[in-house]
Each structure stands twice: as C-alpha cells, then as structure tokens.
Amino acid sequence: MGETSGLLSTIEDKLYRVQYHHANESHIQVDQRICDHCRIERICLYICPAKVYEQDVESGRIRVNFENCLECGTCWIACTEGAIDWRNPQGGFGVRFRHG
Ligand code: SF4
Ligand code: SF4
Known part of the structure; x- marks a missing residue:
C-alpha cells in the first residue's frame, strides 16, 4: 500500500502541473x-x-471526457479494434505542461 500510494501521489503531483485549454469539440x-x-x-x-x-452505468456506452486528455496517444495505440479516432487538438487548445 505504501509504495502504491507513493506512486499515486507522484502521478497526482505531475497532473497538478498540467494546464488545460479546452476546445469546444x-x-x-x-x-x-x-x-x-x-x-x-x-x-x-x-x-x-x-x-x-x-x-455509462445504464447504457454501457463509452463516454469520452476529452477535456482531461494528456495527449499521450496511448489509447489510440492500445485500441487494436480501431474504434478510436484521435487527432491533435486544434491549434492553441489542449494541454500545456509546466516544468519546475
Ligand atoms: S491520449 Fe488517450 S490515453 Fe492518453 S491521456 Fe488522452 S485519452 Fe488518455
Ligand atoms: S473498442 Fe476500443 S474504445 Fe471501444 S471499448 Fe474496446 S478498447 Fe475501448
């Protein structure tokens, strides 16, 4: 548990440094x-x-909370079913990573 919670807090720390500029689409x-x-x-x-x-609990459908995307591309590679259409967000939108 100790190691896991240490890892989680590290990830949360990193996510805290991410700034989002959401697109409408x-x-x-x-x-x-x-x-x-x-x-x-x-x-x-x-x-x-x-x-x-x-x-979605009731319908079973997949919901996409795109606003939180870190633009890593992992899902696009992992979904070998080809169900995901992933594009870079429009210019000026998306994530910005703060360093330091
Ligand atoms: S690119 Fe895919 S896996 Fe990576 S953060 Fe965005 S939705 Fe998640
Ligand atoms: S087909 Fe791909 S996007 Fe759809 S549920 Fe399966 S892994 Fe997720």
Whole structure:
C-alpha cells in the first residue's frame, strides 16, 4: 500500500502541473458500434492515465471526457479494434505542461 500510494501521489503531483485549454469539440471520437462488440476487455477504461474513458452505468456506452486528455496517444495505440479516432487538438487548445 505504501509504495502504491507513493506512486499515486507522484502521478497526482505531475497532473497538478498540467494546464488545460479546452476546445469546444472533442479531438477523440469512438465508434460505439465497434465498442459494443469490444474483444479486448474495454482496455481504454484502464489504460488511460487521465481516466478519459468511462463506461455509462445504464447504457454501457463509452463516454469520452476529452477535456482531461494528456495527449499521450496511448489509447489510440492500445485500441487494436480501431474504434478510436484521435487527432491533435486544434491549434492553441489542449494541454500545456509546466516544468519546475
Ligand atoms: S474504445 Fe476500443 S478498447 Fe475501448 S471499448 Fe471501444 S473498442 Fe474496446
Ligand atoms: S491520449 Fe492518453 S491521456 Fe488522452 S485519452 Fe488517450 S490515453 Fe488518455
């Protein structure tokens, strides 16, 4: 537990340094028709460090909280089903990482 909570606080510390400038439109789209038949255990729900992907409890559909995206590209690579359409946010929008 000690090691895990130490790691989590480190990640939270790092996320605290991230500044967001949200666009109105999502730069991530998922194809729900593919997600409905996901064969890779809905890995998007677990692999994203910013927890951008959530599953709606009632409908079971994938929700995308694109505002929290860190633009790492992991989900796009991990979803081998090809359900994720990920583009860079429009110029001037997205994340800015503060250093120091
Ligand atoms: S986005 Fe990819 S990994 Fe996530 S549920 Fe859809 S098909 Fe599965
Ligand atoms: S690009 Fe990275 S932070 Fe953004 S949704 Fe995908 S896994 Fe999450």
